[in-house]
Structures are given as structure tokens and as C-alpha cells.
Amino acid sequence: MRPVEGGLRERHKAQRRHRILDATRELLRESPESVISAERIARRAGVAPATVYNLIGPxxxxxxxxxxxxxxxxxxxxxxxxxxxxxxxxxxxxxxxxxxxxxxxxxxxxxxxxxxxxxxxxxxxxxxxxxxxxxxxxxxxxxxxxxxxxxxxxxxxxxxxxxxxxxxxxxxxxxxxxxxxxxxxxxxxxxxxxxxxxxxxxxxxxxxxxx
The missing domain is CATH 1.10.357 (Tetracycline Repressor; domain 2)
Structure with a gap:
């Protein structure tokens, strides 16, 4: 079961990363010159700020x-x-x-x-x-x-x-x-x-x- 669990974990990480990037693009379309912070992205993506740092970085x-x-x-x-x-x-x-x-x-x-x-x-x-x-x-x-x-x-x-x-x-x-x-x-x-x-x-x- 470990390979299946590992694969599922990676898919969930990929999905969250996709949501984070989509959220970033949404914020830019709404306000192209605004400061894009991990906190704003996290709120829009529905994840914790730590998730943005862990999956993307600063x-x-x-x-x-x-x-x-x-x-x-x-x-x-x-x-x-x-x-x-x-x-x-x-x-x-x-x-x-x-x-x-x-x-x-x-x-x-x-x-x-x-x-x-x-x-x-x-x-x-x-x-x-x-x-x-x-x-x-x-x-x-x-x-x-x-x-x-x-x-x-x-x-x-x-x-x-x-x-x-x-x-x-x-x-x-x-x-x-x-x-x-x-x-x-x-x-x-x-x-x-x-x-x-x-x-x-x-x-x-x-x-x-x-x-």
C-alpha cells in the first residue's frame, strides 16, 4: 500500500500547487501591479500560508x-x-x-x-x-x-x-x-x-x- 499512498500524496501536492498558481494568476488579473504575498495567495487558494512556502517558496x-x-x-x-x-x-x-x-x-x-x-x-x-x-x-x-x-x-x-x-x-x-x-x-x-x-x-x- 505504500506506493499507492505515496502516489496519492504526490497527486494531492500537485493539485494544491496548481490551485496556488491559479490563485496567483487570478490576483494578478484583478490587480496586475499589486504586491503578491504568500498570505494573499493562500487565502485565494484555500490553503495555509505554510503550504505556499512548502510547495512554492518565498x-x-x-x-x-x-x-x-x-x-x-x-x-x-x-x-x-x-x-x-x-x-x-x-x-x-x-x-x-x-x-x-x-x-x-x-x-x-x-x-x-x-x-x-x-x-x-x-x-x-x-x-x-x-x-x-x-x-x-x-x-x-x-x-x-x-x-x-x-x-x-x-x-x-x-x-x-x-x-x-x-x-x-x-x-x-x-x-x-x-x-x-x-x-x-x-x-x-x-x-x-x-x-x-x-x-x-x-x-x-x-x-x-x-x-
């Missing part, structure tokens, strides 16, 4: 836990296998990431600001998926054989991070956030395109607002 760990939960949700969105069109796969990575941020803007903006203030970093990243799609594009002859696809993906991710910071600061709206990220991706594909694909990759850029 306030800086709350932001870390939200970030980890965010990245887990993104991993689930990106879990689908790739298609025969790696360029489309790369665009889906960008779209899924942006849509997750803009889907809960009050929480996302505060979470990103707290990451920056606390020096936190993503434990996982869509960069891995983006690199994989670009490597596949090189293998299929869409990109030049001499292209370092990891470096190319990093350049795109850096551009997208800049767009994210602009969105967090409310300097651009949701649509412009997505457009800038996709533009960075399309520029990278055009710059690294194999000769047979160069014109088709360049054509959309010639007629598009560089946002």
Missing part, C-alpha cells in the same frame, strides 16, 4: 514557478510532430509562443517584468524547437548547407525577445508583436535561403511593411 520563487508553468504550457503546445514543411513549423513555433503571452496579458506582462527584475531565466525555450525546424529546412535543401542553424535561430529568438519587451511596455499591440516576430523569422529564412528558394523567400519581404 515571493521570488512564486514568479519562478509561474515561469516554469508557462514554459510547460508552451512545451505542450509545441509537442506536435513536425510536418513536411519546416518553414511552416518554424512559423508555428513563433505563433504559439506569441499567442501564449498575449492570451493572458495581465499575467504575462507582470511575469516578464519580474523575471527581468529578479534575474530569472527560462528553464526551457522554444529556441530548441526553432533550431530543429531550421536544421530540418537545411536538410531538405531550403537553406544553404553552410548555414549554422543554431546561430540563425538564436538571432531570430533575440529579435523576438526585443519585440516581447516592447509588447510588455505597451509600445506595440498584440498584432504588431506577432508581426515583428514573424518578420524576423522570414528575414532569417530569406538571408539563409538556398538558391532555388531565394526568390520565393524574398518575395513576401519585398511587399511587406518591415513593422
Amino acid at each position: 515571493r521570488d520563487k512564486i514568479w519562478e514557478a509561474l515561469a516554469a508553468d508557462f514554459m510547460a504550457a508552451l512545451e505542450r503546445r509545441l509537442a506536435a510532430p513536425g510536418t513536411v514543411d519546416p518553414r511552416r513549423d518554424a512559423r508555428e513555433v513563433v505563433k504559439s509562443t506569441v499567442r501564449l503571452f498575449v492570451g493572458d496579458p495581465l499575467v504575462s506582462r507582470r511575469m516578464v517584468r519580474e523575471w527581468e527584475a529578479g534575474g530569472l531565466a527560462f528553464h526551457h525555450s522554444p529556441l530548441t524547437r526553432l533550431s530543429r525546424a531550421m536544421a530540418d529546412a537545411r536538410t531538405r535543401g531550403l537553406l544553404r548547407a553552410d548555414v549554422d542553424t543554431d546561430a540563425l535561430a538564436t538571432v531570430v529568438a533575440t529579435s523576438c525577445l526585443g519585440a516581447l519587451h516592447q509588447w510588455v511596455a505597451a509600445l506595440i499591440d498584440d498584432d504588431r508583436f506577432l508581426a515583428r516576430c514573424l518578420f524576423a523569422l522570414d528575414v532569417a529564412f530569406a538571408a539563409a535561403a538556398a538558391a532555388p528558394c531565394r526568390d520565393s523567400f524574398l518575395t513576401p519581404l519585398r511587399t511587406r511593411d518591415p513593422v
Whole structure:
């Protein structure tokens, strides 16, 4: 019976942790700039403050836990296998990431600001998926054989991070956030395109607002 009891205990811990994170997000949606304390979260989640400390930790760990939960949700969105069109796969990575941020803007903006203030970093990243799609594009002859696809993906991710910071600061709206990220991706594909694909990759850029 011990393994069953242990498994049940872990499930209950996971459920309480889920309630705590949900309660945190609810409080942020109601008052995005408010101080988020363990006591407020505990009251909303229906648990003791000690439970918040035991399962999550102090306030800086709350932001870390939200970030980890965010990245887990993104991993689930990106879990689908790739298609025969790696360029489309790369665009889906960008779209899924942006849509997750803009889907809960009050929480996302505060979470990103707290990451920056606390020096936190993503434990996982869509960069891995983006690199994989670009490597596949090189293998299929869409990109030049001499292209370092990891470096190319990093350049795109850096551009997208800049767009994210602009969105967090409310300097651009949701649509412009997505457009800038996709533009960075399309520029990278055009710059690294194999000769047979160069014109088709360049054509959309010639007629598009560089946002």
C-alpha cells in the first residue's frame, strides 16, 4: 500500500500547487501591479500560508514557478510532430509562443517584468524547437548547407525577445508583436535561403511593411 499512498500524496501536492498558481494568476488579473504575498495567495487558494512556502517558496520563487508553468504550457503546445514543411513549423513555433503571452496579458506582462527584475531565466525555450525546424529546412535543401542553424535561430529568438519587451511596455499591440516576430523569422529564412528558394523567400519581404 505504500506506493499507492505515496502516489496519492504526490497527486494531492500537485493539485494544491496548481490551485496556488491559479490563485496567483487570478490576483494578478484583478490587480496586475499589486504586491503578491504568500498570505494573499493562500487565502485565494484555500490553503495555509505554510503550504505556499512548502510547495512554492518565498515571493521570488512564486514568479519562478509561474515561469516554469508557462514554459510547460508552451512545451505542450509545441509537442506536435513536425510536418513536411519546416518553414511552416518554424512559423508555428513563433505563433504559439506569441499567442501564449498575449492570451493572458495581465499575467504575462507582470511575469516578464519580474523575471527581468529578479534575474530569472527560462528553464526551457522554444529556441530548441526553432533550431530543429531550421536544421530540418537545411536538410531538405531550403537553406544553404553552410548555414549554422543554431546561430540563425538564436538571432531570430533575440529579435523576438526585443519585440516581447516592447509588447510588455505597451509600445506595440498584440498584432504588431506577432508581426515583428514573424518578420524576423522570414528575414532569417530569406538571408539563409538556398538558391532555388531565394526568390520565393524574398518575395513576401519585398511587399511587406518591415513593422
